[in-house]
Amino acid sequence: MDNIVDSLNNAYQEFVVAAANVLEAKETSGAQKTAATDAALENFKQKWELFRVTCDQAEEFVESVKQRIGSECLVDEATGLVAGKSGQTATGLPPISAVRLEQMSKAVRWLVIELQNGSGTAAGSAHSHLSTPFDSRFSEDSAQ
Numbered sequence: 001m002d003n004i005v006d007s008l009n010n011a012y013q014e015f016v017v018a019a020a021n022v023l024e025a026k027e028t029s030g031a032q033k034t035a036a037t038d039a040a041l042e043n044f045k046q047k048w049e050l051f052r053v054t055c056d057q058a059e060e061f062v063e064s065v066k067q068r069i070g071s072e073c074l075v076d077e078a079t080g081l082v083a084g085k086s087g088q089t090a091t092g093l094p095p096i097s098a099v100r101l102e103q104m105s106k107a108v109r110w111l112v113i114e115l116q117n118g119s120g121t122a123a124g125s126a127h128s129h130l131s132t133p134f135d136s137r138f139s140e141d142s143a144q
Contacts, residue, residue: 004057007057007058008054011047011050011054011055012051014050015044015047015048015050017047018040018046018047019044021040021043021044022040022044025037025039025040026040074101075098
């Protein structure tokens with residue numbers, strides 16, 4: 001994470017310096033278009049793009065950490081690893097197995113992917129992508 005913060009800081013500092021160089025080149029040239037102003041503008045454009053890419057990478061990292069934390073919390077909640085009554089989660093629901101939770105998560109993920117791709121048959125084909133079969137002990141699975 002420190003590396004990402006350092007990259008973001010460096011890209012920002014280079015962007016600010018490039019902006020200052022554009023202003024200085026414009027002032028030096030008397031607001032006329034010169035090779036120096038063109039070069040400063042081109043450098044500014046490159047630094048701006050670099051800063052945007054670095055921001056996007058930082059945002060992707062934050063999103064992946066948020067998803068990881070959310071998944072870990074969900075697994076803890078669903079498997080009963082959070083503090084609560086014995087045999088039940090803090091929500092009062094009986095815990096489910098981590099394998100079952102992973103199966104449901106995969107099914108939902110495939111449904112989302114298929115819906116994003118515009119597939120009208122998402123519900124019927126989602127289970128064909130799972131690497132492990134659904135647990136037959138659960139009545140809602142036998143209907144699928």
